[in-house]
Amino acid sequence: MKPAPIASLQNPQLKRLVRLRDRRERLREGVFLIEGARELSRALQAGVLLEQVFTCPELHSPEARDLPWASLPVSEPATELSRAAFEKVSGREGPDGVLAVARSEPRPLPEPLGSAAVLVLDGLEKPGNVGALLRTADGAGAHATLLVGDGLDLGNPNLIRASQGSVFTQPTAALSQADALSWLREHGFTLLACTPHAAQTYWDAPLSGRVALLLGTEHTGLSAFWQEAADLHLSIPMLGQADSLNVATAGALVLYEALRQRAGRQPLE
Numbered sequence: 246m247k248p249a250p251i252a253s254l255q256n257p258q259l260k261r262l263v264r265l266r267d268r269r270e271r272l273r274e275g276v277f278l279i280e281g282a283r284e285l286s287r288a289l290q291a292g293v294l295l296e297q298v299f300t301c302p303e304l305h306s307p308e309a310r311d312l313p314w315a316s317l318p319v320s321e322p323a324t325e326l327s328r329a330a331f332e333k334v335s336g337r338e339g340p341d342g343v344l345a346v347a348r349s350e351p352r353p354l355p356e357p358l359g360s361a362a363v364l365v366l367d368g369l370e371k372p373g374n375v376g377a378l379l380r381t382a383d384g385a386g387a388h389a390t391l392l393v394g395d396g397l398d399l400g401n402p403n404l405i406r407a408s409q410g411s412v413f414t415q416p417t418a419a420l421s422q423a424d425a426l427s428w429l430r431e432h433g434f435t436l437l438a439c440t441p442h443a444a445q446t447y448w449d450a451p452l453s454g455r456v457a458l459l460l461g462t463e464h465t466g467l468s469a470f471w472q473e474a475a476d477l478h479l480s481i482p483m484l485g486q487a488d489s490l491n492v493a494t495a496g497a498l499v500l501y502e503a504l505r506q507r508a509g510r511q512p513l514e
Contacts, residue, residue, distance in 0.1 A: 250301075250330070281341060286410065296347060299344040375407070392419045445478065453506035458499050
């Protein structure tokens with residue numbers, strides 16, 4: 246007989262899911278949450294290790310109903326929750342009834358082949374910006390994204406949501422400044438610092454080879470470490486009163502210019 250959905254808000258499993266919304270608890274357990282059918286689907290494609298899956302069929306979207314529920318790579322079938330219970334543990338408005346607990350496992354960076362664009366995010370902490378940049382890096386065909394800084398949490402549910410699951414499909418690594426620079430130099434990347442006062446604009450810069458695009462925070466910009474390490478500085482023209490763009494917007498412009506140059510101005514197949 247199929248077990249009844251968990252309805253009690255005092256259930257220990259529900260209490261754990263609520264606790265896992267806190268970064269310290271995720272780090273302590275070595276797990277993170279994946280919410281949403283699209284995000285879970287991309288995690289499955291990337292081979293993310295799942296510990297447990299929770300579902301609320303009453304809330305399922307068409308995309309959620311199409312998930313391979315009978316063949317999910319977990320030891321036990323998905324645990325069904327009542328609507329009230331799922332909404333209690335969900336971090337979203339209008340959830341689609343899909344939530345999983347996944348193991349935090351480091352993923353090695355793939356070896357670059359030929360020309361490649363790598364995105365380096367220096368000190369970014371806002372999960373929405375980082376998630377949007379990972380989504381853009383995936384869409385623009387970036388080879389990888391390097392995250393430098395202590396405040397970033399790749400398991401942040403808002404980052405996962407903002408990336409729409411691209412945090413799983415875009416090769417990503419959190420590194421120290423020294424380790425990131427060592428990896429980039431070892432693999433022959435030209436370092437391009439995106440700064441508002443550089444004389445050369447991003448569309449005039451050579452972006453078709455093996456390049457690392459360095460982006461800092463909107464408030465303080467790139468750190469002195471990356472400013473000094475950069476081989477070239479480039480800017481995005483600002484013609485109005487605003488003196489800077491949202492970092493996710495700036496990253497999108499430069500990433501897609503790099504893609505255009507690598508495509509040789511020809512339409513992409």
